[in-house]
Amino acid sequence: MSALSDRLDAINAEGRAALVxxxxxxxxxxxxxxxxxxxMVEAGAxxxxxxxxxxxxxxxxxxxxxxxxQALERGVRLKDAFxxxxxxxxxxxxxxxxxxxxxxxxxxxxxxxxxxxxxxGSGVITPDLTPDAGEDWIAAARAVDLDTIFLVAPSTTTExxxxxxxxxxxxxxxxxxxxxxxxxxxxxxxxxxxVSEAREAGAPKVCVGVGVSTREHAAEIGxxxxxxxxxTALVRILAEAxxxxxxxxxxxxxxxxxxxxxxxARQ
Amino acid sequence: MTESLQRAPGPFFGAxxxxxxxxALMAALDELTDxxxxxxxxxxxxxELDRLARDYTGRPSIITEVPxxxxxxxxxxxxxxxxxxxxxxxxxxxxxLGQALLTKRIGKTRVIAETGAGQHGVATATAAALMxxxxxxxxxxxxxxxxxxxxxxxxxxxxxxxxVRTGTRTLRDAINEAFRDWVTNVGTTxxxxxxxxxxxxxxxxxxxxxxxxxxxxxxxxxxxxxxxxAVLACVGGGSxxxxxxxxxxxxxxxxxxxxxxxxxxxxxxxxAATLTGGxxxxxxxxxSYILQDDEGQTQPSHSISAGLDYPGVGPQHAYLxxxxxxxxxxxxxxxxxxxxxxxxxxxxxxxxxESSHALAGALKxxxxxxxxxxxxxxxxxxxxxxxxxxxxxxxxxxxxRDVEGEGE
Numbered sequence: 012m013s014a015l016s017d018r019l020d021a022i023n024a025e026g027r028a029a030l031v032x033x034x035x036x037x038x039x040x041x042x043x044x045x046x047x048x049x050x051m052v053e054a055g056a057x058x059x060x061x062x063x064x065x066x067x068x069x070x071x072x073x074x075x076x077x078x079x080x081q082a083l084e085r086g087v088r089l090k091d092a093f094x095x096x097x098x099x100x101x102x103x104x105x106x107x108x109x110x111x112x113x114x115x116x117x118x119x120x121x122x123x124x125x126x127x128x129x130x131x132g133s134g135v136i137t138p139d140l141t142p143d144a145g146e147d148w149i150a151a152a153r154a155v156d157l158d159t160i161f162l163v164a165p166s167t168t169t170e171x172x173x174x175x176x177x178x179x180x181x182x183x184x185x186x187x188x189x190x191x192x193x194x195x196x197x198x199x200x201x202x203x204x205x206v207s208e209a210r211e212a213g214a215p216k217v218c219v220g221v222g223v224s225t226r227e228h229a230a231e232i233g234x235x236x237x238x239x240x241x242x243t244a245l246v247r248i249l250a251e252a253x254x255x256x257x258x259x260x261x262x263x264x265x266x267x268x269x270x271x272x273x274x275x276a277r278q
Numbered sequence: 279m280t281e282s283l284q285r286a287p288g289p290f291f292g293a294x295x296x297x298x299x300x301x302a303l304m305a306a307l308d309e310l311t312d313x314x315x316x317x318x319x320x321x322x323x324x325x326e327l328d329r330l331a332r333d334y335t336g337r338p339s340i341i342t343e344v345p346x347x348x349x350x351x352x353x354x355x356x357x358x359x360x361x362x363x364x365x366x367x368x369x370x371x372x373x374x375l376g377q378a379l380l381t382k383r384i385g386k387t388r389v390i391a392e393t394g395a396g397q398h399g400v401a402t403a404t405a406a407a408l409m410x411x412x413x414x415x416x417x418x419x420x421x422x423x424x425x426x427x428x429x430x431x432x433x434x435x436x437x438x439x440x441x442v443r444t445g446t447r448t449l450r451d452a453i454n455e456a457f458r459d460w461v462t463n464v465g466t467t468x469x470x471x472x473x474x475x476x477x478x479x480x481x482x483x484x485x486x487x488x489x490x491x492x493x494x495x496x497x498x499x500x501x502x503x504x505x506x507x508a509v510l511a512c513v514g515g516g517s518x519x520x521x522x523x524x525x526x527x528x529x530x531x532x533x534x535x536x537x538x539x540x541x542x543x544x545x546x547x548x549x550a551a552t553l554t555g556g557x558x559x560x561x562x563x564x565x566s567y568i569l570q571d572d573e574g575q576t577q578p579s580h581s582i583s584a585g586l587d588y589p590g591v592g593p594q595h596a597y598l599x600x601x602x603x604x605x606x607x608x609x610x611x612x613x614x615x616x617x618x619x620x621x622x623x624x625x626x627x628x629x630x631x632e633s634s635h636a637l638a639g640a641l642k643x644x645x646x647x648x649x650x651x652x653x654x655x656x657x658x659x660x661x662x663x664x665x666x667x668x669x670x671x672x673x674x675x676x677x678x679r680d681v682e683g684e685g686e
Contacts, residue, residue, distance in 0.1 A: 066576040067450065067561065069457040070300045076444055089573055112298055113560045117574030139560075144298050164302035166464060171304060186302065 013158045015058070015133040015181035018105045019216050019237055022057055028233035028273045031218055032266060033060035033109065033242035034249070036095050037087030038078040043255040045091075045098045047262055051245070052104035054263040055270025059099045060136065060240065063092035065111040070138040074243045078250060089118055093130040100131030107160065107181070109136040112148075120151040127157055134158025134181040141171075142178030149178060160184050163209050165201045172212035182216035182237060183209045206236050226272035233276025241269055283527035283603065285486060289478030292600060294593035297477040299563045303457070306464045311479040313384045318486065323379065330375045331490065334408070335365050337372075338494040341654070346624035347637075351644025354651040357506070358627070359495045361518065361658050368630065368659030369488060369518040370401035374470055376487040378405035381468040388412040388467040392456040394421055394449035394514065395585035395632065396428025397659055398472030403437035405470075413437040416455045418448035421584045428663055446578045449514075449588045453562050473515025474592035477563030481520075481592050488521025495654055496525045506654040508533035508643055512635040513606065514550070514586035516595045518658035523604060533605065536595060537639035539581035540608030550579035552591040553599050553606040566593040582611040582667070585632040585659075613638040615671050618661065630659035631668065 022029045032051045036044050048059050064079035064087055071079070092108060099106035108127060115123045115135075127135060134157060140148060142161055152159045158181030163172060165187070176183055187202030202219050209217045219232045220240025229239045245262060252258030289295050297307060317323040331337040339360045348356040361369035374391075381389055389411045393399030399415040406413035415432050419441040422429050432439050445451035453476075460469045474484040492509070499506055509526055511519035513536035526532045541549035549555060552567045559568040561576055569577040569589035581587040598604035617637035622628050629637060633656070640655045647653075661668065669675045 065574075066445070067454050069454050069562075070302075070461065072458070073444070080445065083575060113568070113570070113576075114574035116560055117570065117572065139298055139300055139563075141297075141299070141301050141304055144296055162301045164300070166302055166305040168305055168308075171301070175301065 013133060013156065013181050015105055015107065015158050016216060018057065019182060023237060026277050028236055028276055029057040029218065029238035030055060030229065030266070030270050030273045031058040031060055031220070031238045031240040032056040032245055033062060033240065034245060035062040035064055035075065035079050035082055036092045037064055037082030037085060038246070039081065039249060039255060040085060041087060041091045043249070043259070045095045047249060047259050048095055048099050049102040050259045050263050051266045052099060052102040054266035056104060056266050058105040058107060058238065060107050060109050060242070061092055061095045061099065062109045063089055063114060065114055068111060072243060074247050074250065078246050089114060093126050096127065096130040096132040106132050107134040107136060107158070108132055109138060112137060112140040115148070120148050121154070124151040124155045124157050128155045132157065134160050136160040136162070136184055138162060142174055162186055163205060165205055169208070169212065172208050176209060176212040176214035179214060182218045183214040184240070185209055185217050185219045185236070186221040187219055188222050202232060203235050226268040229269045229272025230275045233273040239269070239273055284524055285489070286482065286594065288482035291481070291594045291597035294566050294596040295478060295481055295564050297563060298560045298565065299477045300461060302461045303464065306460070307477055307479070309384060310380070310468070313380055314479050314483050317380055317383060326379060327376055331372070335371050335375065336363065337490065339363050341495060341498045344621070344625045347621050348644065350620060351641045351653065352647060353649030354644035354647055354653050356640055356644065356653045356655060357499070358655050358657040359491060359522065361491060361656060362627070362629065362633070362660035366397070366401045366404050367662065368397040368401070369491060369521065369656070370398045370472065371404065372490055372521070373472065373484050373487045373517060374398070374401040374405040377468070377470040378409050378411060381411060381470070382409055384468065386466055386468045388414070388463065389470045390414045390416065390456050390459050390467055391470045391472060392449060392452040393417050393472060394452070394587060395583065395630070396421065396425040396432065396663065397585060399437070399439070400428050400431050400435070402470050403432040403435035406437060407435050414459065415439045416442050416452040416459070418446070418452045419443050420447040421449065421452070424584050424667065425663060448579070449584070450576065473517040474520045474594060475515040475562060475564060475566065475590055481564065481594055484517050485520045485524060485594060488517050489524045491518065491521040491656060492523060492525035495522070499654060504652060505529055505532055507531070507647060507651045508535055509654045509656070510535045510537060510636045510639045510643065511656040512537045512586060512632045512658060513591060513595060514539065514588045514632065515590065516592035518656055520592060520594055522656040523598070527603065534598070534603065535639055535643065536604055536606045537609045537635040538606055539583055539586035539635055540610045541580040541582070543610055544608050548580040549608065550581040550587050550589065551608040552589060553595060554608045556589070558596070561590045564593045566596045567591050582614065582671070583631040583635065585630070586635065607639050607642070609635040609638045615668070617641060618668060619672065627657070628661035628665070629657055630661050631664045633658045
């Protein structure tokens, strides 16, 4: 078992879902982004999903696209993501990285996995890499006991659910809606269906992301999922803040609300 | 060569190709692959495609000897494969008719496409009009400005054109946005990919649909008595080039030369010559060569030609380059525009700026071969869409600099 699974088990034993919060590294700048991640842990995020920016984020909507483009313009590097991993671990959060594949490939898959572990990271979510295309990556991650977290979608076939559940460690990342990241008014019934299909396929833990933004969403999804993943809504707070400190304070409030949401879910 | 290189099925071409996409698209790509595997061996599909090629596109396209142009090519004999004469003005129609037919077969009602120069967008809009499909075209905002005429053409054909304002506002961003649309609307929508790149099955499927170029040209050359010494085609993503090469792949005596856009020159960093100046990586769903920095961030490409202005290249080209079966030459903006003017003035044929890169390669290769060589150049498109840009390049618009100023 991995540190991430252990953490999710412990949270489950509390009778609630985990709160997973995403931010890209380097937005609005490296220092603020890392401080914001630590603040999220302090406000109740169990897992922080750290996003090293990539130039062609095909699975992200406009809010995250703009944020990562700005981070890249300011010269963010992969080493900054490892620094963020370290900071989240020190703050007591469970750090995972969500990275598009090419930056990992160019860094070197073995080196990427080793540096993740050295920084205290527990797993890597790969939005544009599926298990059947990711044999090299899975081997590199297994060699150092790093979790591989793959995605499933409403369009995922039963056969692919099994493939993905078998290749995932830590949790399976379920996207309840077809589409890119971004806030949605409602998450819909598809979420619960995707989660139960992933479970039937053997996924021990399933977290739900894409479209989640409010305490009510968190409470709704927390009923049946092992974790609730929030991203765009948090990035938007940093994007709309007048100053970095104001952004971090607003973020703290929102994360506290979401943390309350996952605690209401199963009451 | 013991084994044929023709019609390589994918998903991998050596170490290149594959399918690196979000899980949400895997079911659609599997469905498309299955549908295409069935269609390619189904006589009714082949017959329908042949009928459209003949009665709609105007195939076979002719080959034209260009002796006055060839005088500048070291005395070589130069033939042009005239894809510019196809309906809609480029080779792109060959691909979209096949993919639109496939869309009907899998029961989807909406097509999306990316476009750079606008030729693929125009072709897709055309096929959508013909086959009664809803059509949305993503085009980088910079390209909508460079190619305003093609934007109007697509709209006249009933397509919705969405300018993409993110990133570098060119072809690469249009592809990103088309993928995002596809992830969201995959239930009703088929992505008609414009070039022989992207995730499997696109590289092999687009190649098969463009292969008609080399199949016809090879027969046409043999009818004249000889295979060419070399085949040249321009390479952006590489669909006309792979279509021009495929039937010649097993003809060891035929050199295959892809002409990449070197922009201001590969050493300036402002170019789109991916195989010359890039290295291996994953972009837009497949492993190939990419213009990227040391951390895998895609770098902006530069070319006077919107259709070649792309920081990736089809995976089969990366493979053919690696095994040495094809060569990839960088051709600068200036070299391409000189060739554009030369063909226009010596033969009365206005080439697309994209295709002018292949013409420039032929001028160079002809001089290298010396007299007696026979060169076959794919003229992938006509230059009508490029008239304003070319006139500006050659300072032929009265007060052109003022006109440019007003646009700012």
